[in-house]
Amino acid sequence: MMDRRKFIQAAASATLLTGASGRLSNLFAQQPSRSPNDNIQLALIGAGIQGQADTHFAVQVPGVKLVAVADCYDGRLTHVKELWGQDLFTTRDYREILNRKDVDAVLIATPDHWHKQAAVDSLKAGKDVYLEKPMIHLYSDGPEIIETAKSTHRILQVGSQRVSSIVYAKAKELLASGAIGKLNMVTARWDRNSSTGAWNYSIPLDASPETCDWPRFLGSAPKIPFNAERFFQWRKWKDYGSGVAGDLFVHLFSGTHFITGSHGPTRAMATGGLRYWKDGRDADDVMLALFDYPEGFNLSLHVNFVDGGEESEGFLFTGSEGLMEIDGRTNSVTVTRTPPEKEPGYTVSTFADAMQKAYVEQYHQKYPAQHPDGPPPQTVQTFTAPAGYSDSYDHFHNFFASVRSRQPVVEDATFGFRAAGAALLSNVSIERDSVVHWNPETMKLV
Structure with a gap:
């Protein structure tokens, strides 16, 4: 909910509630295969804004040590040593990290177009992987990542931290309990x-082909001359990022799928455009989309980088008997119940007076008045996370617990592909100017 620069500053000094992760500890009840006193040696691949923010949380998990960092900008390699020690091994080439025997797991926070290759290379090198969202840049990335994770028997967790949130866990519990009746609509924003929220990140004064490994950054992207704006503000271009769909819609999908248990939508339609940030980027700054779910509800999403108010993230789940709202600013979930009337009611005012009288008499015979019994129903219920709570910390705690125990993660590659695949339907719909169809079970465009 803060801009990324402030987020990093806050992450470094936040008081984190390690006990909150215990709410999900039943997932990891078996004894770990390695001593819990052994450090998990972690490497960071991609030390940009998100990578450094993630690392601040990761290294606060007990028994985790950062030992190596790879990034294509020399200034970041200097800064990670300032943050986490001069003994860190640093390199521009992440393959040097994968060759190291002292690295157990990697945190991948590269631009989206590098996610697949970095993840596949890491898994094949025998490393466990925490892969930032969106898991994919292209649809073809998903099956390869899933298959590689299976064939190598390594742990892979995707980095949508809402899946580990105690707030979202409470929302899941409330929905399953019937707190709002039958779900029919979800609205998220x-x-x-x-x-900076619109991805105009600061460019260092020394940015140049000498300090930035431009060819390595480009990777599979089209080969063009060095461009510092594309290097440091890559989310603004489709060659490297996935637009607002891959950056933010995917969080909303992860939350929706976790809370509802759904595997994803079957139909999508989207619209959007560059409404304000016409600075050379080709990724839209406003996007709206609608999705049909086989469970019988619709999902409506929007992202607006030209919003005149405060930054806001939230959900509204609409059911037959109430509403459930998740507010990202207060880190809370609130249920407001409006139980359906037991009587159907009547509309007789346009009937003749005699007919009105006869109808009402018959109605009261069929539905006699009843005195309320017991206490009045609780119409509003709110659950708020404790002050200082961080679902980012919990997500890393859960990842490292899986690394130790070799038990399933809270967000595996299949879940990550279904969330990212659904989110990127929005881009496909806009590009095709049409409704698009998706099979959430086979994870394929139809």
């Missing part, structure tokens, strides 16, 4: 109103 993530709006921003700042230049």
Whole structure:
């Protein structure tokens, strides 16, 4: 909910509630295969804004040590040593990290177009992987990542931290208990109103082909001359990022799928455009989309980088008997119940007076008045996370617990592909100017 620069500063000094992860500890009840006193040696691949923010949380999990970092900008390699020690091994080439025997797991926070290759290479090198969202940049990435994780028998967790949130766990519990009746609609948003929120990240004064490994950054992307804006603000271009769908819609899908248990939508339609940030980027700054779910509900999403209010993230789940709202600013979930009337009611005012009288008499015979019994129903219920709570910390705690125990993660590659695949339907719909269809079970465009 903060801009990324402030997020990093806050992450470094936040008081984290390690006990909150215990709410999900039943997932990891078996004894770990390695001593819990042994450090998990972690390497970071991609030390940009998200990578450094993730690392602040990762290294606060007991028994985790950062030992190596790879990034294509020399200034970041200097800064990670300033943050985490001069003994860190640093390199521009992440393959040097994968060759190291002292690295147990890697945190991949590269631009989206590098996610698949970095993850596949890491898994094949015998490393467990925490892969930032969106898991994919292209649809063809998903099956290869899933298959590689299976064939190598390594742990892979995707980095959508809402899946580990105690707030979202409470929302899941409430929905399953019937707190709002039968779900029929979900409305979600993530709006921003700042230049940095719209991906205009600062470019260092020394940015140049000498300090930035431009060819390595490009990877599979089209080969063009060095461009510092594309290097440091890569989310603004489809060659490297996935737009607001891959950056923010995917969080909303992860939350929706976790809470509802759904595997994803079957139909999508989207619209959007560059409404304000016409600075050379080709990724839209406003996007709206609608999705049909086989469970019988619709999902409506929007992201607006030209929002005139505060940055906000949230959900509204609409059911037959009430509403459930998740507010990202207060880190809370609130249920407001409106139980359906037991009587159907009547509309007789347009009938003749005699007919009105006869109808009402018959109605009261069929539905006699009843005195309320017991206490009045609780119409509003709110659960708020404790002050200082961090679902990012919990997500890393759960990942490292799986690394130790070799038990399933809370967000595996299949879940990650279904969330990212659904999110990127929005881009496909806009590109095709049409409704698009998706099979959430086979994870394929139809």
